[in-house]
Amino acid sequence: MRTDMDMVLNDTSRRIAARRALQDLWQPGCDFLGSEVAILGGAMSWVSERHLVAAISNAGGFGVIACGAMTPERLAEEIVGTQALTDRPFGVNLITMHPQLNDLVAVCLAHNVGHIVLAGGVPSGATIRRIRDGGARVIGFTPALALGKRLVKLGVEALVIEGSEAGGHVGPVSLTVLAQEILPHLRNVPVFVAGGLGRGDAILGYLEQGAAGAQLGTMFAASEESIAHAHFKAAFLRANARDAVTSVQLDERFPVIPVRGLSNNGSRRFLQHQAETLRRFQNDELSREDAQLAIEHFWAGALRRAVIDGDIEEGSVMAGQSVGMVKAVRPVKDIIVDLIEQAVDALLRRDERLHNTHPESALVK
Numbered sequence: 001m002r003t004d005m006d007m008v009l010n011d012t013s014r015r016i017a018a019r020r021a022l023q024d025l026w027q028p029g030c031d032f033l034g035s036e037v038a039i040l041g042g043a044m045s046w047v048s049e050r051h052l053v054a055a056i057s058n059a060g061g062f063g064v065i066a067c068g069a070m071t072p073e074r075l076a077e078e079i080v081g082t083q084a085l086t087d088r089p090f091g092v093n094l095i096t097m098h099p100q101l102n103d104l105v106a107v108c109l110a111h112n113v114g115h116i117v118l119a120g121g122v123p124s125g126a127t128i129r130r131i132r133d134g135g136a137r138v139i140g141f142t143p144a145l146a147l148g149k150r151l152v153k154l155g156v157e158a159l160v161i162e163g164s165e166a167g168g169h170v171g172p173v174s175l176t177v178l179a180q181e182i183l184p185h186l187r188n189v190p191v192f193v194a195g196g197l198g199r200g201d202a203i204l205g206y207l208e209q210g211a212a213g214a215q216l217g218t219m220f221a222a223s224e225e226s227i228a229h230a231h232f233k234a235a236f237l238r239a240n241a242r243d244a245v246t247s248v249q250l251d252e253r254f255p256v257i258p259v260r261g262l263s264n265n266g267s268r269r270f271l272q273h274q275a276e277t278l279r280r281f282q283n284d285e286l287s288r289e290d291a292q293l294a295i296e297h298f299w300a301g302a303l304r305r306a307v308i309d310g311d312i313e314e315g316s317v318m319a320g321q322s323v324g325m326v327k328a329v330r331p332v333k334d335i336i337v338d339l340i341e342q343a344v345d346a347l348l349r350r351d352e353r354l355h356n357t358h359p360e361s362a363l364v365k
Contacts, residue, residue, distance in 0.1 A: 029213030036060035038213025043093030054085035055225035091115035109134035165196025167320035198325035200342030229310030241324035
């Protein structure tokens with residue numbers, strides 16, 4: 001007859017086995033990143049700076065600095081500041097359309113940044129070679145299988161596939177579909193999934209489809225270590241998934257890059273601004289070029305106003321649909337621990353079902 005102690009020991013053994021199974025699943029991602037767990041921090045302008053990046057890396061994940069529109073000098077300061085807060089690996093996200101991209105790459109290499117993430121466009125083969133020749137590893141984004149294969153041929157060593165559920169600038173396809181289209185066919189490089197992720201059991205599902213790890217942004221934007229304004233974080237706590245919507249384009253002649261954020265007075269005024277700009281264009285008050293610039297410049301500085309100044313009514317409160325799962329402002333370490341435990345619990349639940357039907361397949365016999 002099994003004693004209570006036997007049951008405790010068995011439960012402990014099963015949990016250890018489940019942790020080992022999870023580690024095996026994302027070990028390729030950990031090996032590539034040099035981290036304990038294959039969880040990357042999404043690069044969010046004004047949010048992914050030294051404090052949040054270091055906190056993610058110190059908690060066993062992989063933080064990523066969002067360079068955005070920084071100058072090379074400003075990026076150098078941020079890298080040095082991050083290195084003062086952590087001795088663990090972290091990366092830098094560079095926008096490929098930045099006019100000083102080559103200088104930014106040089107700054108990263110000069111400061112021994114081990115991983116550079118190239119986003120916001122298709123990087124050139126020359127840029128990829130420059131990074132790899134300098135001793136850093138290259139991560140790219142792909143919204144489609146064909147581009148992913150092309151990037152790998154160009155020398156990109158790992159990929160992120162980001163679904164439309166993500167916050168900020170997004171593509172049109174959900175992560176659920178992207179994973180099915182890409183993961184079975186790209187096995188020669190680590191592929192990290194992103195977009196709408198807020199729980200470890202969901203991450204586990206993608207790992208079992210072949211992903212090497214996951215990237216999360218929204219969950220970390222509302223963490224204690226995030227420098228985002230208290231009003232910004234409070235907006236996350238109040239929001240539901242349906243509140244995180246993409247910007248609307250009124251006229252196909254004037255394209256609007258889809259950006260997902262919380263609906264507010266600013267997003268409503270953007271629609272009015274587009275309508276007024278279109279009226280002025282149609283009345284020959286504005287040229288097509290000036291009308292396009294007027295639309296594009298509407299949000300200039302809006303993200304900073306929301307993140308730093310706390311203007312959540314007129315600013316751009318970028319957030320993914322996982323915002324509905326943000327229930328409290330918590331330390332980064334607790335967020336990562338919870339993600340791990342949720343994945344382990346999911347493995348244990350499945351193991352229990354297997355044990356009841358096929359005892360020989362259980363984690364611990």
